[in-house]
Amino acid sequence: MKKASKSLQASQELQKQWHDQKAVLILYQRGQKVWVLEPVAPRALQDKWSGPHIIVEKKGEVTYLVDLGTARSPLRVLHVNRLKPYYDRADLTLLMATDEGQEEESDPLPDLFSSTEQDALVEGVVLAECLTAEQKDKCINLLGKFSELFSTVPATTSWCEHTIDTGDSMSVKSKIYRQPDHVRDCIKQEVQKMLELGVVEHSESPWASPVVLGPKPYSKDEKREMRFCVDYRGLNQVTKTDAHPIPRADELIDTLASAKYLSTFDLTAGYWQIKLSEDAKAKTAFSTIGGHY
Structure with missing residues (x-):
């Protein structure tokens, strides 16, 4: 039994050395949002990412206390391998730059869209707050001119x-x-x-x-x-x-x-x-x- 135990320990140490060659140290800060890999009930062998959840504190070298926000077990200590960073999606903004120089003539755009029923979504476009009133008016006029580009009805191309x-x-x-x-x-x-x-x-x-x-x-x-x-x-x-x-x-x-x-x-x-x-x-x-x- 001692020989088998030593052989198993040597094998585990060798595997750890190979694994640590590509291992990357990941550190999370208190209050940081993360994804958590959790098992899907009742399938214990199937996992899914849930979140975002909040890091409460660091418990060990590779473990963190995470607030899962559930009534059954709101706080849980998780290994770093079951966590990954969560990034908030940036708000959609539309920027417009003007050039006082003379505009060069360009080839006309092809008519890729048919004259079918359109359900324009121009009102859902968010304009950047940094734009002036004049620039916002130009954007609104431009969006209205090409409102078919925001249609929920699929178009077609003849190209x-x-x-x-x-x-x-x-x-x-x-x-x-x-x-x-x-x-x-x-x-x-x-x-x-x-x-x-x-x-x-x-x-x-x-x-x-x-x-x-x-x-x-x-x-x-x-x-x-x-x-x-x-x-x-x-x-x-x-x-x-x-x-x-x-x-x-x-x-x-x-x-x-x-x-x-x-x-x-x-x-x-x-x-x-x-x-x-x-x-x-x-x-x-x-x-x-x-x-x-």
């Missing part, structure tokens, strides 16, 4: 279309999945919405993929919204992949390190905004109990 190369493969037809009654009603509503928007149309294609519904992870309502998904695994197996390289995320972040302003675009239903070729329309057909689209 390109998406094609799917399956070579000489035979058409793939998968059986529809069995769905409970309340899910069937959701599927009918989603299909009807897409028909009204012109996103889908009735089809007679020999290709068919099944439909699944999954809850959206960031639904704010008590009744979680459902996401309409098509299971294209059968189509993907016969599709020739594009070898064009995708930019690396870490390299893109490095290029933004010295930037003062970052602009992002959040497209409404971005996958709907690129048209499919006639051949791709047939291959992306899906089936529900109510029909083939």
Whole structure:
């Protein structure tokens, strides 16, 4: 037994040495917000991040007393491996800079948006407090001029279309999945919405993929919204992949390190905004109990 105990201790020390080579010392301050990794009841082997919670004090070299805010156990001592920093999201602001110099003529912007019904969200844009009254008026006029950019109705572009190369493969037809009654009603509503928007149309294609519904992870309502998904695994197996390289995320972040302003675009239903070729329309057909689209 002594020999086995010594062998186990030596093995543990060796593993610790290998682990400590890449270990990073993380220190938290009193009052700092953190995420906490907690088990999901009743699944003891499944964890999730919860928070933010507040650091009360440091108990040991690698342990902290955390205020979880629960009635059962409001304070708990946790290992640093079960914590990670929480960062508050910055408020959305819109900045506008003016140049007194002569403006250069530029090519007109393409008309990427259709004249469908628009539900503008211009009123939700927050203007920075540092702007003058004149600059705010210019921003409001500019937002009103391009209010279609803030629409919740997906637009479309005519600049390109998406094609799917399956070579000489035979058409793939998968059986529809069995769905409970309340899910069937959701599927009918989603299909009807897409028909009204012109996103889908009735089809007679020999290709068919099944439909699944999954809850959206960031639904704010008590009744979680459902996401309409098509299971294209059968189509993907016969599709020739594009070898064009995708930019690396870490390299893109490095290029933004010295930037003062970052602009992002959040497209409404971005996958709907690129048209499919006639051949791709047939291959992306899906089936529900109510029909083939």
